[in-house]
Amino acid sequence: MSRFKDLQKNLFGGTTSNARQFGMIFTLLAIVLLFQFLTADKIGVGFGDGLTLRSDNLIALFQQNSYILILAIGMLMVIVAGHIDLSVGSVAAFVGILVAKSMADWSLPWPVAILFGLALGAAIGAWQGFWVAYIGVPAFIVTLAGMLLFRGANQFVGNADTIPVPPGFQKIGGGFLPEVGPDTGYNNLTLLLGLAACVAVVWRELQSRRTRKEMNAEPAPMWVSVIRMAIMVGVLVFVTLRFAGGRVGTSFPISGLILVVLVIAYGFYTRNTAGGRHIYAVGGNSRAAELSGVKLRRVNFFVMMNMSVLAALAGMIFVARSAASGPQDGLSWELDAIAAVFIGGAAVSGGIGTISGSIVGGLVMAVLNNGLQLLGVGTDRVQIIKGLVLLLAVALDVYNKSQGRFSIIGSITRPFRREASAEPASSSAAGSEPAKTTVAG
Template identity: 80%
Template structure:
């Protein structure tokens, strides 16, 4: 086995979804570097990274929920309207009844859950296709937003703005950096090391092939370098800014949902339902409950995203949330989910969302008008998915294969031998 092949298999599992993901990470890095050069270093500048995170965290939060909806074989077109609806409810409640902001957030989440239960009911128990239910929801809740807010812009109090425009506070001795952000970075580094160490220990205990040492080192060193770099950038920005609170909310959600979708029975049921609903039901998966919870979960996340946007904008307005569903759906598909359901990962969707975010931001930094930005984003979405579809049809399995082919001397065009799949036990094709 060549080193390249070994690396690919060990790092990314070598299967369709994971290899696609590697392709996306590769694309993300390439785009970041490209814009870093084109904008003379502005892309990775502290201030820009801070605004990048706070500008796109709510879209990425939507992408988490949307991934689960799409994996289950549905679609949700109502997220933008729900976000706008919850936003105006929360703003109004705080304005008219002077309710404290943390209570208002709970109210917002409860409204999101209620809306989700409403939509989940129609999808799961009545059997109306999610496309229709959420299309109806899109109109319903957009109208609700205008009705409650009189199509007016309603400001929110200062305290509430923390979740959208807040940063980790300054604490401890003056180190020239934001100490809490440094601490966060350190924790992440430790987590990366511990995770790799435990993975190796598990494989040894199970008497499985332990990955070569040099691969482990790469697997630890690369993320640490990235984390250290990002930490210093976020911690070293203008005083008063540091890692955004909305980014922390996003990070926590990514960890939780990645664990749920990968390592819990409930999470695997979503993939089973999306892969083959009939088979899943016959194997004892509670189809209706899974569909209900997936739709409900999406609405709760949409509510959260809506509140973060309102907090960031300091006001809830009638144009909030327009087009968000499309951004979230685009992120999920660019991140490697299958249109037919059953395939896709949380981390892939986040990477997909980041590709769009960096592209958008980089083009804006270069002063490209929003008309051309939209054209470019549309083409990127189409090409990313088309390339993958094309590669599947050719019997190769992904972008990465075609990227790697020119570098290989033996160039086999056949899919990976089944042996490779055999060695993969303990790793699921959709995990990541």
């Protein structure tokens, strides 16, 4: 039994948010496998031939959702700081139409147009950040105004037209890693990317063991580390081969690559830098944070501005994938992004949440959407199901917290823990361990 406890404690992480996050990862895996089974069953083939995990579907899944996941990164930081941003869809649409127009009317080269779009996002973000941070208008109101303002601006500029964008620009949303090197039967760059990810996972695991040893903390048993690495490397190898082995001409999407880079960069920023921790401090208790020297206004200004820059990027990626900017771009994207963040374990009151958790939350919604579509379930019923999932995921978390227990995994393994209940249940909630390794991207 103690081995099981070891495994439970060390494999899934000890702190509340880590445990919640691993719970979400298992939920995600369960949903993926469920849909793999259901789609295979529906078309009458073996489990391995189900549609969900097929190369083309995984690729499509990433392409379709990368823009929402990018929004979720920014939204997580906004929500952790205790705010909300309702304007992201409108900002994305406004930037999208201006970028499309800049290429069509002023014949701006597409790389310049992308920079122009990002600068525009920064300007819009500075505008919203100014009202939130320096005037003190609640972000809900500022961004509600922004939602109307930039939706209107989108229609004013675009005249409700659909404006096509050039093929070069389409690459950032619809492009793939190119085919280079010898013919291995797979996309070589995707293989390299996967290999790099495997090495990173192993390196991080070993690094964290070394740190714990240096701090004279008891590292997790070696066999737990090995199992953990084996699972992660196994999943990575599988996913890499799926992405690399799609139809010739397709591979890991460029938009997915942008997403991965952002997840790693922002993950590092929020976890390991002073600036990132300040966001959590402000969200947890802004008064206390201010008294301990955190520049409140600067943090608030930054998260709002950052959100709009990411919204601009998301808008451009969507326009690129759609090959045109249209009047309905961005409608209710904010809701998808907010849902992803809360499913991923962020607290409504601020101060709690992780980037990787939000990405997993976004993926849960994406896989649900995709799987139900593959099964031929209509959008009306899909929306009902997604609504219920959002409510249940957050309700379960709230309930578990009020019971002093943690997360899904905690409740699954509760019967086992009771027998060996040397430690009180509440001790697990306090961050009894230093920052654990989390799964990167």
